Amino acid sequence: MEDISKNIIDRAGRGDAQAFEMMYKATSDFIYTIALRITNNHDNAEDVTQEVFIKVYKNLKKFRFHSSLKTWIYRIALNTAINACRKESKKIERMGENTIDMNQYPAQEKKIDKNKKANEKRIASLLKILNPDQRACIVLREIEGLNYKEISEVLKVNINTVRSRLKRAREALLAYNKGKERENEM
Amino acid sequence: MKCKKIRELLLTDYPDGELKGRLKNNVEEHLGECLKCRQFEHTIRKKTIEPFKKAISMKPRGSVWNRICEATVFEKRQPSENILNKLKDLLHRICLRPMAAFTLATVIIGVLILTVTAIKLQPKNQKVAIVQPKEGIEYLTNLIEEEEYFSIDENDGYNTAIEEYFF
Numbered sequence A: 001m002e003d004i005s006k007n008i009i010d011r012a013g014r015g016d017a018q019a020f021e022m023m024y025k026a027t028s029d030f031i032y033t034i035a036l037r038i039t040n041n042h043d044n045a046e047d048v049t050q051e052v053f054i055k056v057y058k059n060l061k062k063f064r065f066h067s068s069l070k071t072w073i074y075r076i077a078l079n080t081a082i083n084a085c086r087k088e089s090k091k092i093e094r095m096g097e098n099t100i101d102m103n104q105y106p107a108q109e110k111k112i113d114k115n116k117k118a119n120e121k122r123i124a125s126l127l128k129i130l131n132p133d134q135r136a137c138i139v140l141r142e143i144e145g146l147n148y149k150e151i152s153e154v155l156k157v158n159i160n161t162v163r164s165r166l167k168r169a170r171e172a173l174l175a176y177n178k179g180k181e182r183e184n185e186m
Numbered sequence B: 001m002k003c004k005k006i007r008e009l010l011l012t013d014y015p016d017g018e019l020k021g022r023l024k025n026n027v028e029e030h031l032g033e034c035l036k037c038r039q040f041e042h043t044i045r046k047k048t049i050e051p052f053k054k055a056i057s058m059k060p061r062g063s064v065w066n067r068i069c070e071a072t073v074f075e076k077r078q079p080s081e082n083i084l085n086k087l088k089d090l091l092h093r094i095c096l097r098p099m100a101a102f103t104l105a106t107v108i109i110g111v112l113i114l115t116v117t118a119i120k121l122q123p124k125n126q127k128v129a130i131v132q133p134k135e136g137i138e139y140l141t142n143l144i145e146e147e148e149y150f151s152i153d154e155n156d157g158y159n160t161a162i163e164e165y166f167f
């Protein structure tokens, strides 16, 4: 996420449309990418991005710089994405069918090279086996590079919870890989 | 330290760089001596950490920003009482909806045609001039009703603003 000056945050908080647009330009890719990792669905990720910016717009006046803007935006983005994910899985349960969009990233599909696309597919398949809370921890740790303290601040849980979610997530990923290897041997 | 305790740390704190000092040294010593734990550590890195390291950043489509603008303009519009502000917001919103813009243009053109026809006909034929305004009003009423039909929001009361501004 690009850094945003205090001046721009202040101006956007006072309803300055230009400053708000600058905030969008600096943070939208980052928010959308996180949302995509958590929801695993292009349309849902765009809906989450929209919802996040409306929340930011409404609450920016109240932002008091107690935490960093980055932590605050991470928190809104992850909570919104996790909620969207839970709604989606309820919908899938109800409808009895898988509505997860396997044809991801249509907005830039042509621009992504083959290897990167293959790696993105692998990431999506790994994240898919985790529950939303584990997914959030893995994304913040592995992709965003946050340490345990930062993750616990974003998710408002204690460090031991972060640790145990990461542990369970990695155990699940190891079990998934073992299963895959066995499949390939057969 | 026992292998079990070491593996707990190999799943979390050790690869995440959260281990410091003596505990870290203990783990590294153990890895130097124990092949099984070394293999375990290698598998964790390869299968659960490395795949995420090459993740790329994605871009949402441009339509997302348009949707945000529309939603936040709507939020701003609610408390505004000034008629000029209302009109500005209305025109902004109309420009975002081709159907509404088309309807508004139709109303304006209709009014202009009617005015011109009425002015032209008045001095020549008294009879037509008497009938014309009534028909004109009916025609206008129809057009305004059509405008209302196409308007997506129910709570706007824009027609009043348009009437006060244009008539």
Ligand SMILES: [Zn+2]
Pocket (backbone or CB within 6 Å): B002, B003, B006, B030, B034, B035, B036, B037, B038
């Ligand atoms: Zn060992």
